[in-house]
Amino acid sequence: MTRIGGDVVVETLRALGADTVFGLPGQHALGLFEALRRADDVRVVSSRVENNLAFAADGHARARLAADPDGPVPVTPMVVSTGPGALLTLASLQESRAASVPVLGISSQIPVAGLGGGRHGYLHELPDQQASFRDVVKSVHVVRAVSQIPTALREAWVSAATAPYGPVWVEIPQDVLLQPVSLPALTSVTAAPVPLEPLPELVDEAAKLLAEAKNPVILAGGGALRSGAQAELKALAEALRAPVVSTFGGKGVFPWDHELSARSWLEDWHTTEFLAAADVLLVLGSGLGELSSNYRGFAPRGRLVQVEADLGKLESNYPALGLHADVRLTVGALLEQVPIRRSDGRAEAAVQELLAKVESRLDSQPLTAERKLVDDIRAALPPGTQTFWDMTIAAYWAWSVWNPDGAPIHTAQGAGGLGYGLPGALGAAAAGIPALGVSGDGGAMYGLAELATAVQHGLDVTWLVVDDGGYGILREYLTDTFGRTTATELPRPDFVALAESFGVPARLSSLDTVGADLASALQTPGPSVVVLPAVLKMFAPTHLEQR
Structure with a gap:
C-alpha cells in the first residue's frame, strides 16, 4: 500500500x-x-x-x-x-x-x-x-x-x-x-512547550506587596484554571488568609465550600466592592474584562498584582504590577516567599458577610424557580459528570451559582456565541467522560443535527433543552432597554419527537420533575434528551449607582 x-x-x-x-x-x-x-x-x-x-x-x-x-x-x-x-x-x-x-x-x-x-x-x-x-x-x-x-x-x-x-x-x-512518499514511518515527533516562567525580580516585588497587605484578596480567572494551579492557589490563599473570588471562566480552580471561597457572584455589586476594597488584589489569569469587572464598574482602591500568560491582556484594563507568566509557575514561586499567617478569623468573617449579602439580595427577588432549577440540575449529576452550557438564561445563572466541585462547568461565555452546549458535551463524551449539555431552544437549533453524531458514535451524553419559545436573554435585554422585542420569538419544533426521530430517547419534563428526569437520563447509557418548557428570569443587575 x-x-x-x-x-x-x-x-x-x-x-x-x-x-x-x-x-x-x-x-x-x-x-x-x-x-x-x-x-x-x-x-x-x-x-x-x-x-x-x-x-x-x-x-x-x-x-x-x-x-x-x-x-x-x-x-x-x-x-x-x-x-x-x-x-x-x-x-x-x-x-x-x-x-x-x-x-x-x-x-x-x-x-x-x-x-x-x-x-x-x-x-x-x-x-x-x-x-x-x-x-x-x-x-x-x-x-x-x-x-x-x-x-x-x-x-x-x-x-x-x-x-x-x-x-x-x-x-x-x-x-x-x-502525493506518494518514501519517507520512513514517523514515530518520534515530540513537542516541548517552553514554560512561561515569571521574572524573579517581579516575583520578589509581588511577594513583598502580598506580605505587607492587611486585606489581600485573590481573583482567580480562567488562566489559573487552564494552568492547573488548583493546589498552588489553595496553598497560597491559606498562607495569606486571602479570600478567593473566581471569575466565570475560573470556576473550579478553588474549592467552592472552602472557608475562604467568596465564590463567583461577579455581576453583584457586593462582590465588586469586595474586590475593590482589597489593599492588594492578586489577579491570576484574568484580563479583568467586561464580565469580570462587572461591566467596568470595578474601581480598585488598592494595588493590583496581575499574573497573565496572554501578553495582550496584561494591564490592558487596569494599571498593575504585571507579571507575564504562567499562573501555576508564578503562584508556586510566590509560595516560596510569602509568610504563613495564622487565621484570626477576619478573612473568613468577611467571606461569610459577603455571601450573606448576596443571598439576601437574591431572597428579595421572585427567583425561586430559577435557583431551584440550578440546584436540581447539580443534584442530578453522577460524580465526574462534566457540564457544557450554551448561552442561555440557565447558563447565566450557572456562571454565578454553580458549584463546580466534582462537576466541572464549561460555558461559551468567552466569545458568547450560540450552539456550544450539545457539541461541547459530545466532545467530552468522545473522551469517555459522561457529559451534560444545556441549551435554550434558540441555541439548540444550532446543533440539532449533532443528535445524529451522538447516535452514530454511541456517545454517552444527556442534553437538557430549556424551551422558552425564543431567545430568552435577548428578550429580556430588549424589553429592559426599549420596552419591546424584535426577532426574539421563535416557532420551534417538538423537541421530544425530533429527538426520537433520531433514535434518541427523550422526555418532556417540568420544573417540578426536571431533577428526577435528568437523574434518570444521566444514568442511562448513550444519548438522551430532556425537554423543559420554562420561561426563566435573570436576577436584577446591580450597578455603580446602587452600591
Whole structure:
C-alpha cells in the first residue's frame, strides 16, 4: 500500500500524542481521510456541520484538562476541508481563543500551484484562506511540501500547548496530501512547550506587596484554571488568609465550600466592592474584562498584582504590577516567599458577610424557580459528570451559582456565541467522560443535527433543552432597554419527537420533575434528551449607582 502525504500527517499527530481526531471530509481532504481510515490507533469522530465539529474538539480538550490538570496538555486535532468547510469553524475557534483551549485545526487547501493569490478557478478557492484565520487563532502554518508536514504540525502543537493555550491553524494542499512518499514511518515527533516562567525580580516585588497587605484578596480567572494551579492557589490563599473570588471562566480552580471561597457572584455589586476594597488584589489569569469587572464598574482602591500568560491582556484594563507568566509557575514561586499567617478569623468573617449579602439580595427577588432549577440540575449529576452550557438564561445563572466541585462547568461565555452546549458535551463524551449539555431552544437549533453524531458514535451524553419559545436573554435585554422585542420569538419544533426521530430517547419534563428526569437520563447509557418548557428570569443587575 503506497503511503501518501496524508499518512505523514496522521503519523505525526499520533507521535505527538493524539488518539482522537474530529473530522468532516471534503474533496480536497480525501488524502487525509484515507490516511485516517488506515490508522487503527486513531479514532475519528465526525460531525454534521463544521462549526459543531470545532465546538466538539473544544469540549474534548476542556474535558480532558478538567479530568487531568496535571497531565500533558490535551491538544485536540480537528480536520476540515477547504473554503466553506474551513470558514464555518471560525466562530467556534473564536470561543477556543477567548477561553484558551488547545485545538489544532487542520484544513486542506487547493493545490500548491494555486496558492499565493490570483484566481485559478479551483473549487472552494479563496484568494488567501489563511488571512481569515490569522487574527482568530494563535498561529497559522502553511505546508507546501510533504517534508514540511512534521515540523509544521510540531510547531503548531507547541503553539497550542504553550501558555496561554489556544487554537492554531495548519493548511495542507490537496496534492501534498495525495502525493506518494518514501519517507520512513514517523514515530518520534515530540513537542516541548517552553514554560512561561515569571521574572524573579517581579516575583520578589509581588511577594513583598502580598506580605505587607492587611486585606489581600485573590481573583482567580480562567488562566489559573487552564494552568492547573488548583493546589498552588489553595496553598497560597491559606498562607495569606486571602479570600478567593473566581471569575466565570475560573470556576473550579478553588474549592467552592472552602472557608475562604467568596465564590463567583461577579455581576453583584457586593462582590465588586469586595474586590475593590482589597489593599492588594492578586489577579491570576484574568484580563479583568467586561464580565469580570462587572461591566467596568470595578474601581480598585488598592494595588493590583496581575499574573497573565496572554501578553495582550496584561494591564490592558487596569494599571498593575504585571507579571507575564504562567499562573501555576508564578503562584508556586510566590509560595516560596510569602509568610504563613495564622487565621484570626477576619478573612473568613468577611467571606461569610459577603455571601450573606448576596443571598439576601437574591431572597428579595421572585427567583425561586430559577435557583431551584440550578440546584436540581447539580443534584442530578453522577460524580465526574462534566457540564457544557450554551448561552442561555440557565447558563447565566450557572456562571454565578454553580458549584463546580466534582462537576466541572464549561460555558461559551468567552466569545458568547450560540450552539456550544450539545457539541461541547459530545466532545467530552468522545473522551469517555459522561457529559451534560444545556441549551435554550434558540441555541439548540444550532446543533440539532449533532443528535445524529451522538447516535452514530454511541456517545454517552444527556442534553437538557430549556424551551422558552425564543431567545430568552435577548428578550429580556430588549424589553429592559426599549420596552419591546424584535426577532426574539421563535416557532420551534417538538423537541421530544425530533429527538426520537433520531433514535434518541427523550422526555418532556417540568420544573417540578426536571431533577428526577435528568437523574434518570444521566444514568442511562448513550444519548438522551430532556425537554423543559420554562420561561426563566435573570436576577436584577446591580450597578455603580446602587452600591
